[in-house]
Each structure stands twice: as C-alpha cells, then as structure tokens.
Amino acid sequence: MLAAIPFPDITPEIVSFTIFGQTIALRWYAMAYIVGIALGWQIIKAALRRPNLWRDGPPMQISQLDDLLTYIVIGVIGGGRLGYVLFYKPAEYLANPLDIIKIWEGGLSFHGGFLGVVIGVYLFSRRHKVRLPALADIIAVSATPALLLVRCANFINAELWGRPTDLPWAVIFPGAAAQSCATALAPCARHPSQLYEAGLEGLLLGAVLIVLAFRFGALKKPWLLSGVFFAGYGLARFLVEFVRQPDAQFQSVGNELGLALHFGGYGLTMGQLLTLPMIIVGITVILFARRR
Incomplete structure (x- = not known):
C-alpha cells in the first residue's frame, strides 16, 4: 500500500451568499491576500x-501608511487580476x-500582483517624495x-501541486488532472x-529578512534587503x-520532466528559467548595497 496523506476535507470557499441572483463567495485565496497585507502593514x-x-x-510617517496600503492593495488586485487574464486565459x-x-470567482496571478505592487510602490514614492531604496527594503x-x-491557499485550492512521489508525506490531490498518474493498484500521490x-x-525567507532588519541593522544599507x-x-x-509539476505545454514524449530548455537529459523548467534573472539581480543588488 502507498503511504500517503489524503487531501483534507476543505473547500476553496469560506462562505458564499447570493445577491440579486449573483453568487458571491469569500475564498481562502482572497483571505490570504487580505490577512497577508494586514500583517505586512x-x-x-x-x-x-x-x-x-x-x-x-x-523614510515616511506612520500617517502616510494608509495611503501606501491603498497603492499596494490596488497593485495586488489590479495587477494580479490582469496578470491572470493575460497569462492564463486571454x-x-x-x-x-x-x-x-468578477474577482470573487477567483483568478489572481502572483507575478501580475508582484508587478502591480512594484508599480504602486514606485508611484507612491514619487508622489510623496519618499526614499525609494528604504521603502523598497521594508516592503520586501x-x-x-x-x-x-x-x-497555503494554493494548497487548499488543490492547485500547483508537485510531481508524483512515494514519500510518506505525499498528498493525494483530488481531480482528474492530479490523478493522471494513478493506477489500478494505487492512487496518485504528489509532492x-x-x-x-x-x-x-x-517562513524561512521572512525570518531571515526580519532578523536582518530588526536585529542586524540591514535597513541602514539601502537596497540590501x-x-x-x-x-x-x-x-x-x-x-x-525540481519537485513541482511543470506546465503541461512543455511535457511531451521524451520530455516527461517538462523541461523548457534541455540538453543531454538535463535542463531547466520554465519556472527555473524565469527565476534565474531574479537570483542574478538579487545577488547583484546585494553586492552593490554592501559596497556602498
């Protein structure tokens, strides 16, 4: 028998109600953004x-924080929604x-929301004459x-699951797509x-950033955080x-790992290709901040 964890009995919706014949639902995904922004505030x-x-x-007064929060919320929702529309279902x-x-039906893109926040923070810094490096560091x-x-909301939505595995903490996600590797003898368990x-x-990145900011004075080095x-x-x-299910369009015969760039049996997924520039930019900015 496969040692795996059944998916918990939880739905993406916290509560739903109908107004004028239109069903509106509060979802865990939206609540994650709301609570996350509140904690960041x-x-x-x-x-x-x-x-x-x-x-x-x-770099700014506490009285300006409400205005900054408005820019961030608009950036998250507007950028996240437009990113989802353009990237996934144009x-x-x-x-x-x-x-x-109809954002209450779900559908926000992390990359779109991230870009929206970047634009919102820049516009806020220009309008209020706030030092952009210091603002960017504390936003990070x-x-x-x-x-x-x-x-965690992605997990509740049973989306963006990992590759099949027989590890004891593997999860049996619901849905035909997640069960595509199932056999007659065992269900499909995934990372x-x-x-x-x-x-x-x-958790880890957040702990590192908070310790650097509040214990080691990293906010005194612009752009470091x-x-x-x-x-x-x-x-x-x-x-x-390495353990996340790749985009379906990159999977083909002889390329089961879904590598967007492969050579000699090795390669990189599209997610890895997109994050490499972030790593390079991050290291470059760290070196720049330390030199200053």
Whole structure:
C-alpha cells in the first residue's frame, strides 16, 4: 500500500451568499491576500516606530501608511487580476470581457500582483517624495506573510501541486488532472509543493529578512534587503521546481520532466528559467548595497 496523506476535507470557499441572483463567495485565496497585507502593514508600522533602524531616519510617517496600503492593495488586485487574464486565459476573457471584474470567482496571478505592487510602490514614492531604496527594503520584509498564506491557499485550492512521489508525506490531490498518474493498484500521490514554497518563501525567507532588519541593522544599507528578497525568493522557487509539476505545454514524449530548455537529459523548467534573472539581480543588488 502507498503511504500517503489524503487531501483534507476543505473547500476553496469560506462562505458564499447570493445577491440579486449573483453568487458571491469569500475564498481562502482572497483571505490570504487580505490577512497577508494586514500583517505586512503591522511589520512596516513597527519599523517606522524605531528610528534607530534607519540610517537617515524612517523614510515616511506612520500617517502616510494608509495611503501606501491603498497603492499596494490596488497593485495586488489590479495587477494580479490582469496578470491572470493575460497569462492564463486571454482568449476566454476576450470573448467575455465583463468576466474580468468578477474577482470573487477567483483568478489572481502572483507575478501580475508582484508587478502591480512594484508599480504602486514606485508611484507612491514619487508622489510623496519618499526614499525609494528604504521603502523598497521594508516592503520586501513585509511581503513574506502574504507569500506564506497565498501558498497555503494554493494548497487548499488543490492547485500547483508537485510531481508524483512515494514519500510518506505525499498528498493525494483530488481531480482528474492530479490523478493522471494513478493506477489500478494505487492512487496518485504528489509532492505538496505549495507547502514547500510556503515554508521557503514565507517562513524561512521572512525570518531571515526580519532578523536582518530588526536585529542586524540591514535597513541602514539601502537596497540590501531588496536584494536578499529577490535572491531568496528566486532560489526557493528554483529549488521547488525540481519537485513541482511543470506546465503541461512543455511535457511531451521524451520530455516527461517538462523541461523548457534541455540538453543531454538535463535542463531547466520554465519556472527555473524565469527565476534565474531574479537570483542574478538579487545577488547583484546585494553586492552593490554592501559596497556602498
């Protein structure tokens, strides 16, 4: 018998209700963003209250934090939704453009949300004359709770699962796609890669950034924490890609590992190719910050 963990009896929706014939649901995925942003807000607030953490004092006043939160929320929701529409289902939403605003039905892209936050933080710094390096560093520290919770929500949604494995902590995810490797003798058990990412991108990276910021004075070195975030997130995602199910379009006969770039039986998945620039940029920024 295969030693594996059955998927828990939990649904993506926390609660749902109907208004004027339209069903609206509050999902764990949306709640992960809400709680993650709230925790990040508290981290920034705690840092702003400690002037000794900064080389030239806090980059902004606590009274400006609500305005920053507005920019971030708009960036997360707007960028995340547009990223999902453009990256995953452009033809479907082109045929039904009104469905784009139905965010209560789910569908947010991490990469789109990340880009939206970058744009929002830049616009906020320009409008309020806030030092961008210092702002970017504290945003990097505060982003990790959302990464942790969103990856846990991915697990609850039974999406972005890993490759098949016979490890004792493997999870039997529901759905025909997840069970495509099942046989008559045993179900298909897979790596819970969402939880791996939650641990690496959220817990571990978050702990490193918080300790550097609040214990070792890293906020006094502009761009250092931003570089650690880029390099840390990129490295975590690169490692998890070894056990994460690759994109279906890259799988073919003789390329079961779904390598987007392969040579002599070795290669890299698309996720690894996309994270390599993050690692390179992160290391470069760290070296730049240390030299300064």
